[in-house]
Amino acid sequence: MQRFQKWFAGFLILLLTGLLLAGGLVIWVDPFFQYHKPLSWFPYLVDNQVYQNPGLAKNMEYDAVLLGSSMTTSFNTDWFEEVMGLKTQKLSYNGSYPKDLANIMDLVFDAKQDRVKAVFMAVDEGTFSADTEETKFPITGYLYDKNPWNDVQYLFNKEVLLDYILRPLADPKDKSDWAELYKPWWTDEYYSKATVLMYYTPAKQREEPLPADYFTQAVEKNMTENICPYFEAHPETEFYIFFPPYSILYWNDVRNGRELEAVLNRISCMARRMLAYDNVHLFSFLAEEQIVCNLNNYADELHYHKDVCRYITECFQSGACRLTEENLEQHLDSLEKLVSEYDYDAIWDDWYDAAPRFYEGRG
Amino acid sequence: MLFNSYLFILLFLPLCVCNFYSMERDWRHASNLPYRAGRAKQWLVAFSFWFYGFFHLRYLGIMLGSIGFNYLICTGILKARKKAGANLLLAAGVAGNLGLLFYFKYYDFFVGNLNALFGTNLALKHILLPLGISFFTFQQIGFLADAWRGEVKTVLQQNGRPGDRVSLLDYTLFVSFFPQLIAGPIVSFEEMAPQFFRIGKREFSWETFSRGVCLFVLGLGKKVLLADTFGRAVDFGYGNLSSLSGTDAALVILFYSLQLYFDFSGYCDMARGIGRMFGMEIPSNFDCPYRSAGPTEFWRRWHMTLNRFLTKYVYIPLGGSRKGTARLYGNLLLVFLISGLWHGAGWNFVIWGLLHGVACMLERIWQRGKDRSSEKMGPVKRFLSVAVTFLFVSFAWVFFRAPDTASALALFGRLLHGGFALPAAGICEGFQLSELWYVCKILHLDRLPGSFLYLCAVFTLFSLFLVFRGKNAQQYAERFTPKVSNMAALAVLGCWCVLSLSGVSTFLYFNF
Secondary structure (H helix, E strand, C coil), rough: CCHHHHHHHHHHHHEEEEEEEEHHHHHHHHHCCCCCCCCCCCCCCCCCCCCEHHHHHHHHHCCCCEECCCHHHCCCCHHHHHCCCCCCEEEECCCCCHHHHHHHHHHHHHHHHHCCEEEECCCCCCCHHHCCCCCCCCCHHHHCCCCCCHHHHCCCCHHHHHHHHHHHHHHHHCCCCCCHHHCCCCCHHHHHHHHHHHHCCCCCCCCCCCCCCCCHHHHHHHHHHHHHHHHHHHCCCEEEEEEECCHHHHHHHHHHCCCCHHHHHHHHHHHHHHCCCCCEEEEEEECCCCCCCCCCECCCCCCCCCCHHHHHHHHHHHHCCEEEEEEEEHHHHEEEEEEEHHHHHHHHCCCCCCCCCCCCCCC | CCCCCCCHHHHHHHHHHHHHHHHHHHHHHCCCCHHHHHHHHHHHHHHHHHHHCCCCCHHHHHHCCCHHHHHHHHHHHHHCCHHHHHHHHHHHHHHHHHHHHHHHHHHHHHHHHHHHHHHHCCCCCCCCCCCHHHHHHHHHHHHHHHHHHHHHHHHHHHHHHHHHCCCHHHHHHHCHHHHHCHHHHHHHHHHHHHHHHCCCCCCHHHHHHHHHHHHHHHHHHHHHHHHHHHHHHHHHHHCCHHHHHHHHHHHHHHHHHCCCCCCCHHHHHHHHHHHHCCCCCCCCCCCCCCHCCCCHHHHHCCCHHHHHHHHHHCCCCCCCCCCCCHHHEEEEEEHHHHHHHCCCCCCHHHHHHHHHHHHHHHHHHHHHCCCCCCHHHHHHHHHHHHHHHHHHHHHHHHHHHCCHHHHHHHHHHHHHHHHCCCHHHHHHHHHHHHHHHHHHHHHHHHHHCCHHHHHHHHHHHHHHEEEEEECHHHHHHHHHCCHHHHHHHHHHHHHHHHHHHCCCCCCCCCCC
8 A cells, every 4th residue: 555545544534533523422412402302411501592492492301482582581491380380491582583483483393293382482572573584693504404414514513512512511510500591691789770770871862753553564474474373373382472571761762762652553463463362371561560660670671580580470370461352452551651651750860779679589 | 615615525525536536447448538538527527517506506607608608719719710810709709708707797896986977877787796707707818818829729739639629528627627616726728738638548646636635634724724713803803993993903904914815825725635636736826925025026926827817918918028117017007907806896906906016016116227036135135025015915905805995994094093902802702712712721821811812812923923934835735745643633634624614603692
């Protein structure tokens, strides 16, 4: 054998061995859960919703899923088992658009077929006037499709190996808690009126009010294409859907933007579409004054404390704050009244409000 | 398809190479050379079509149209009995090629300027530019000129073929041969055709093949590990021009010089390496260009085949330096203006080309009557010349990289008025590679002040060493002796590159 022939043979064997080892390790540990359930002993780091949610949807064992934006990341999924008796998997996408919800529902129902007992879902009314194909982040196709060939991007991927297999082994204290996936980094001290006001900049005043039907067409389209088809296709699944409680500062921005009427119409449109289905249980916390008017419940104008999440979970069981066709108008009226009549100027009178958090210590 | 893709490395290339040789050496048709050679060439052409059509099927149609048109013209030129007929055909061929290039590459630029100049409102077409169109168009213009000059005929006759026709298969392979198709080098018929003619008659050489593999892996490393890493910092810089400090602006300018060199030369190294895997020699395109002691030398070492093309088909026909000083300078400026426009349709490319033209002109003026050989410079003078040339080239690259002239000027503005500051986090972030996290952790470097700068500094110094002092990848691949150590090192580098082709994007989740 020539010297160069040997050299090339050695090179090829080493190269292929290296690639096979790398790919084999990825398949064995499977940090994005594409091929199997998590290994019991491995300290998985779950911090990338776009890359890891598809595998979690495909290969975890669950009865129910929790979907939505960052409005769902503070939930502890053990509560759902405790309160509702449902083993629940969190599959949040921060800032998610309706298309993100549709994408993950496709994966969930594709993997579990008719074995999904419940879907808990936060709907951010502000995102429902987006384009029906818009996603918050680009979708990594090879993790979402069924083509095995493009998995090469997952199998031979330096960052998967180093950041999601070797680094967790080297630094296992970063391992994720399965019940609290994607939980925000804010500790309790951040949930205070002073912090919220420090980082809050009110929206600019608009001169002309937004037309009342400004969002209606886009909302209808999103409901028709991205949300309602799942209610229809899965009558066996109960959908617990909720409008999350944004703080009063969010409504201050809506008011400054002179879009209250349009926003109320958007909510109304969404609610009416969902209430048409028997398997939908719709909840709204938008006008819950004890939550939204107490900024100590928040880390910024939108994100509320896990104590509030606990309350929401309990409402799914108790039926409190549930919307029906009968009380929808009344609910929208109270929301309008709250937003229109609230004394916003008084918010800045006292930055260090000592009011206790809602449901403090229950979460 | 790109060389630096999984599909190319793991499927396309191995399949193409293995089957090419099995067809070339098909023992069942050992005595039928034309059959074996024909099959092997057809295989290469089919794979070249797959390679190009993978980007967009429409691109393949455009290339096939261009090949068909030029093949007809060249056949006409080769068969023309009268010079006038050949002249006419050459003019038609050049016009057709330039017309194609104009339509796809320059139409919007031209119309946009007309609109700006005359206040008209002509519609832009926003045509998607087919990849590599500048390369294969120039290559074919060169070929037609060579056919007109009789050089193609000579090549054909020297290789025992009739001088009045090129086979369509050979011509198609010459234009579409995938290693040089989308990023050059710009090859000539004279250097490629004899190699195609030898297909089927050659002995397979493990040495040539292994040296090709080595050059491919080194090129891949330059592209994936170095160029793309600098590219992240450069993208950040050009995406955040208004917030850059003077230090950031200087780093962005330096990093783009490094990115472009590693990117383009890495791609050309890969092309040459693949060529060698097929037993063919593709001309060199880079020869340590940043070690040049002047702009003229720089252009003898940077994108050498484009420079060769422009010299042969534009500069010399215009009279070169033989028709007086004024004409020489005019020719120089024209050649660099064409070079600028060849690189891109925009005023920033025109400025970039003219900057180089003026620099070459000034160098000629400066050196008039002096000994021109930079080799005879003393070490201090050479060091200063190299440094000044590198600075000039780097500043000129700003016009090359910036999306428009205003952005280029904005970067220079930040350089002058941005003040001194530690590099921005966005600049350094691209260098925090996952594999180096462990090194920093083990050495506890992450606990030291300013630790985010270390990797950026290490990368930059290492790259500057490679550029100015290190061994050229081509020289290394040509001269290495096979040892276990370099075999293992190259296999590790190959693995590292393949594993770096894909990543995991992290997203900031603070948004609602």
